[in-house]
Amino acid sequence: MKKFEEKTIHSERLYEGKVINLKVDDVSLPNGKQSKRELIEHPGAVAIIAVTDEQKIVMVEQYRKALERSLVEIPAGKLEPGEAPETTAMRELEEETGYSAEKLEKLISFSTSPGFADEVVHLFLAVGLHKAVNGAVTDDDEFVELMEVTIADAEEMIRSERIYDAKTAFAVQWVKNYLSDKN
Known part of the structure; x- marks a missing residue:
């Protein structure tokens, strides 16, 4: 297991573009609580x-x-x-x-x-x-x-x-x- 790992519960893609994509992930935190993460995907x-x-x-x-x-x-x-x-x-x-x-x-x-x-x-x-x-x-x-x-x-x-x-x-x-x- 990765230290302090946040497991994705649900992921929603909000935008797909030429350079980036934007998604919001619902995550389970190491302490058992949940949170949201706004994430940009980039090809590198x-x-x-x-x-x-x-x-x-x-x-x-x-x-x-x-x-x-x-x-x-x-x-x-x-x-x-x-x-x-x-x-x-x-x-x-x-x-x-x-x-x-x-x-x-x-x-x-x-x-x-x-x-x-x-x-x-x-x-x-x-x-x-x-x-x-x-x-x-x-x-x-x-x-x-x-x-x-x-x-x-x-x-x-x-x-x-x-x-x-x-x-x-x-x-x-x-x-x-x-x-x-x-x-």
Whole structure:
């Protein structure tokens, strides 16, 4: 048995969307009482720390409707059904940045918001970057600006809240340690 497990008594799907599904579960708590859990189902995603030969991080700036503002982030994208995270990572890197990588290394997977969502992000390091044949090919509803930033620039963007999402802040810290170990 899982410690503090909450057993589902009943589950009701409220919404099925392109990116997420929403359900409400009635659960039995470890103390025998019952409660409700509002849950978001997400297929998972990848995020890519792409590092240039000049030791700069490739980032994209894009508008995030949920926060009503633009953010600077590492390239990322949703897993497609049946697609391996490595395949998604290479595809998203090329689509969002116009780069492909000689080497793609999976670093870690983590949950983004386990209190209400099942999304897991698979984080990759991409090195040996070169321009992809097709360049950046974003989706019709995706508008991004490509930038290459130093670690110091990225840390300042975190302080000024231009970088505001957890995956990117985590990635900046990870790549700072990675690059300092290499030097």
